[in-house]
Amino acid sequence: MNADNDSTRDNSAQQASAETVSGRQDAANPPVSTTPSGTSHIRSFVHRRAHITPSQREALDRLMPLWAVPYQARQLDFQEVFGRDAPTILEIGFGMGETTQKIALARPEDNFLGVEVFNAGVGAMLKRIDESGLTNVKVIQHDAVEVLQHMIPPASLAGVHIYFPDPWPKKRHHKRRLIQPPLVKLLASRMKPGAYIHLATDWENYAEQMLEVLSGEETLENTTDGYAPRPDYRPLTKFEARGLRLGHGVWDLIFKRKADVP
Numbered sequence: 001m002n003a004d005n006d007s008t009r010d011n012s013a014q015q016a017s018a019e020t021v022s023g024r025q026d027a028a029n030p031p032v033s034t035t036p037s038g039t040s041h042i043r044s045f046v047h048r049r050a051h052i053t054p055s056q057r058e059a060l061d062r063l064m065p066l067w068a069v070p071y072q073a074r075q076l077d078f079q080e081v082f083g084r085d086a087p088t089i090l091e092i093g094f095g096m097g098e099t100t101q102k103i104a105l106a107r108p109e110d111n112f113l114g115v116e117v118f119n120a121g122v123g124a125m126l127k128r129i130d131e132s133g134l135t136n137v138k139v140i141q142h143d144a145v146e147v148l149q150h151m152i153p154p155a156s157l158a159g160v161h162i163y164f165p166d167p168w169p170k171k172r173h174h175k176r177r178l179i180q181p182p183l184v185k186l187l188a189s190r191m192k193p194g195a196y197i198h199l200a201t202d203w204e205n206y207a208e209q210m211l212e213v214l215s216g217e218e219t220l221e222n223t224t225d226g227y228a229p230r231p232d233y234r235p236l237t238k239f240e241a242r243g244l245r246l247g248h249g250v251w252d253l254i255f256k257r258k259a260d261v262p
C-alpha cells in the first residue's frame, strides 16, 4: 500500500485503489482531465495497473457489449438504456460491485447506472450482473465527472449513491477528493426535484467535509439533523462490519434536492 493514499482501513477497493498509486503519478500534483469542450478538473483517481483475474478479464471481453454503455459526449436516454421507464440511480465508484449487486437485487423496480474507472472492478461487476441475472444494472467505465457533464441529462436522476469514495487522507491530497462544491452542484443539477443523494465514508474528517459541502449546496436539503442512520437498503460490507467491531466509525449522509428550485 502506498503512503500517498494510505488508508488504514481494510476495504478491498480502497486497498486496490491505494496499490495503484505506486509513484507512477505524483499524487500531490494530480493529473487534470480536459474534456473536448475545454472544461477541466482534478481527477479523483489514479490510473491503475492492479491485478486483474483471468475471469474478470474474460468478463470484460464478453460482457462489456451486453451490460456496459460506452462513454460518449452525448446525453443518455435512460428509457433506451434500460429498456423501461423506471427511477434511475447513479452510483459513482462501485469498486468490486458487492454493494451495488445487493442493492440492485433488493430493488428490482429501480435502474442502477454504475460508473467506475477501475478495470478489475468493472470486470467483477459485469460477472456479478451475469451470475445474478440482474437486468437493472448498467455500467460506464469512465471518469464520473465527465459522465455527469456530458451523459446525464439535467433533472433526470432519482438518486445518487457514493459509498466510501477514496479518502485521500493527507491534507495536501484533499483537492483530489470527489466531494467538492463544484461536483456536488453538478450532481444536484442532474437530480430530479425530491431525488436523494446518499454518501457514506469511514473517514471522520471526510465525513465532516461531506456534511459541509452538501449543506452548502443551496439546492439540497438534509433529510435529518447531521448524519443519517444507515438505511436498510445499504448493506454492511464485511470490511465495514470488521471496522465497526474495531471501534471505527461510519458516517452516512442523505440529502434531497429541494422541490422548489429551478
Ligand SMILES: C[S@@+](CC[C@H](N)C(=O)[O-])C[C@H]1O[C@@H](n2cnc3c(N)ncnc32)[C@H](O)[C@@H]1O
Pocket (backbone or CB within 6 Å): 011, 013, 014, 017, 043, 044, 045, 092, 093, 094, 095, 096, 099, 115, 116, 117, 118, 121, 142, 143, 144, 145, 162, 163, 164, 165, 166, 167, 178
Ligand atoms: C475506495 S473505493 C470504494 C468502492 C466501493 N464503493 C466500496 O464501497 O467498496 C472508491 C472507488 O471509486 C472509484 N473512483 C474514484 N474516482 C472516480 C471517478 N471520478 N469516476 C469513477 N470512479 C471513480 C475508484 O476507482 C474506486 O474503485
